[in-house]
Amino acid sequence: MTDYDFDLYVLGGGSGGVRASRIAATHGARVGVAEERYMGGTCVNVGCIPKKLLAYSAGFGHGFEDAKGYGWDCGVNRFSWPDLIRNKDAEISRLNGVYRRLMDRAGVTIHDSRATLVDAHTVEIADGQRFTADRILIATGGWPFVPDIPGRELAITSNEAFHLPDLPRRVLIAGGGYIAVEFAGIFAGLGAEVTLMHRGTAILTAFDHELGVRLLHEMKTHGIATHLLTVIVKLEKTASGILATCNNGQTYEADCVLFATGRKPMTDGIGLAELGVAMDSEGAVIVDEDDRTNIPHIFAIGDVTNQLNLTPVATAKGQALAERLFAGKDRHVSLENVPTAIFSSPPIATVGISEEQAAERGLSVKIFKESFRPLKHRLSERDQETFMKLIVDNATDRVLGCHMIGDDAAEMMQGFAVAITAGATKAMFNDTIGIHPTSAEEFLTMRTPVAASM
Numbered sequence: 339m340t341d342y343d344f345d346l347y348v349l350g351g352g353s354g355g356v357r358a359s360r361i362a363a364t365h366g367a368r369v370g371v372a373e374e375r376y377m378g379g380t381c382v383n384v385g386c387i388p389k390k391l392l393a394y395s396a397g398f399g400h401g402f403e404d405a406k407g408y409g410w411d412c413g414v415n416r417f418s419w420p421d422l423i424r425n426k427d428a429e430i431s432r433l434n435g436v437y438r439r440l441m442d443r444a445g446v447t448i449h450d451s452r453a454t455l456v457d458a459h460t461v462e463i464a465d466g467q468r469f470t471a472d473r474i475l476i477a478t479g480g481w482p483f484v485p486d487i488p489g490r491e492l493a494i495t496s497n498e499a500f501h502l503p504d505l506p507r508r509v510l511i512a513g514g515g516y517i518a519v520e521f522a523g524i525f526a527g528l529g530a531e532v533t534l535m536h537r538g539t540a541i542l543t544a545f546d547h548e549l550g551v552r553l554l555h556e557m558k559t560h561g562i563a564t565h566l567l568t569v570i571v572k573l574e575k576t577a578s579g580i581l582a583t584c585n586n587g588q589t590y591e592a593d594c595v596l597f598a599t600g601r602k603p604m605t606d607g608i609g610l611a612e613l614g615v616a617m618d619s620e621g622a623v624i625v626d627e628d629d630r631t632n633i634p635h636i637f638a639i640g641d642v643t644n645q646l647n648l649t650p651v652a653t654a655k656g657q658a659l660a661e662r663l664f665a666g667k668d669r670h671v672s673l674e675n676v677p678t679a680i681f682s683s684p685p686i687a688t689v690g691i692s693e694e695q696a697a698e699r700g701l702s703v704k705i706f707k708e709s710f711r712p713l714k715h716r717l718s719e720r721d722q723e724t725f726m727k728l729i730v731d732n733a734t735d736r737v738l739g740c741h742m743i744g745d746d747a748a749e750m751m752q753g754f755a756v757a758i759t760a761g762a763t764k765a766m767f768n769d770t771i772g773i774h775p776t777s778a779e780e781f782l783t784m785r786t787p788v789a790a791s792m
């Protein structure tokens with residue numbers, strides 16, 4: 339036993355912090371966790387879960403449209419945004435309770451408060467109480483970044499988008515990352531007039547380039563106005579909405595302006611700089627392969643480290659850290675082949691490397707592609723293409739990358755991620771019998787490479 343109040347004190351009750359504290363407590367550690375805002379963090383409250391619920395709602399709109407071609411007369415009388423938000427909030431409250439109960443049962447002490455570091459072994463919560471801990475874990479996540487332009491206070495971020503009182507009629511979204519395109523699909527699917535503006539020449543640049551190109555095409559086809567190389571420089575309130583002025587002099591009026599222009603690690607004002615914890619130029623905590631900062635008993639996981647900002651990565655890191663520290667297990671999380679999805683309309687999912695990454699790494703690869711109108715959309719009036727792509731290593735025949743845009747992409751990609759993590763080769767894909775009739779079987783029938791790099 340040590341003289342400290344806790345064996346581990348965790349700042350932040352989000353995906354990473356909750357998992358780390360619960361697993362550490364399960365292994366007998368005395369654990370305290372401070373959560374200043376909402377139990378479960380971004381994912382549960384203003385991220386993955388409410389976003390997916392809203393995307394489901396938007397998907398029903400498309401479903402009613404598709405159903406016509408299948409003989410259904412779907413006269414939809416009404417969509418109620420307040421009903422959607424109320425039901426979404428009820429589900430989130432349930433999840434908040436689940437997280438809290440899991441931690442209570444494991445014996446974690448919860449402080450519903452902001453916490454700051456007073457010294458390398460002491461934290462202080464909002465009422466002034468101080469607690470000492472043998473080890474400290476920083477799991478404070480990230481926060482949306484809004485550029486400093488005149489009128490920025492008129493804009494919202496993803497945080498507020500989940501709590502709007504009504505569905506805005508005209509939505510202007512700034513950004514070209516996954517959060518921007520997801521909200522574009524959600525608001526458009528629910529019936530709003532959506533304009534997406536992005537400062538770059540392409541969207542979704544963190545992914546295989548063809549996914550962004552094809553999503554942009556789908557968005558345009560389905561009524562979302564898109565403007566590349568366009569930056570909002572000023573926002574002003576008008577009698578009828580918010581007027582956005584852009585770098586090219588164009589103006590656009592909207593009822594809601596949403597900035598999805600990136601997120602910053604939450605490292606300000608919690609005592610890290612004062613203690614000399616090393617951070618990068620973005621303010622992300624720098625950690626080694628053991629999630630250790632430059633102060634050996636202070637650790638950091640999740641979005642605050644800005645490595646791969648996804649919930650399953652934060653939870654896996656939290657689990658592995660707790661097991662290393664308190665269960666004597668040598669567990670580490672690989673950030674190779676982490677599958678991910680974008681719940682845009684249509685959705686995107688991907689695992690492994692992109693064509694651009696293959697080129698950067700100097701790999702000799704074959705590229706297989708397939709683009710088709712899926713069976714479901716044969717009878718529906720909505721024209722929607724599915725696109726699939728495989729990157730195959732010439733030296734080993736291993737499938738290094740698997741990418742898709744189209745219905746059910748996320749559900750499909752999870753299984754392919756197992757295959758790719760296990761080192762599946764293209765020959766194995768070819769030998770696997772497909773499930774017919776599905777879109778997924780097309781991943782197994784691509785026989786002729788469309789391109790190769792030597």
Ligand SMILES: Cc1cc2nc3c(=O)[nH]c(=O)nc-3n(C[C@H](O)[C@H](O)[C@H](O)COP(=O)(O)OP(=O)(O)OC[C@H]3O[C@@H](n4cnc5c(N)ncnc54)[C@H](O)[C@@H]3O)c2cc1C
Nearest residue numbers: 350352353354374379380385453478479640641647648649
């Ligand atoms: C709109 C949106 C959609 C997303 N969709 C997906 C998705 O589909 N799939 C996916 O995998 N990921 C998604 N993400 C990313 C995912 O939410 C994050 O990667 C994940 O939540 C990171 O977990 P974390 O534990 O690092 O931080 P968080 O979940 O952000 O938790 C950090 C917690 O720390 C608390 N905190 C901060 N400072 C303090 C302090 N000083 N004292 C006490 N508490 C503090 C915060 O209140 C917060 O609750 C999405 C994110 C957003 C914003």
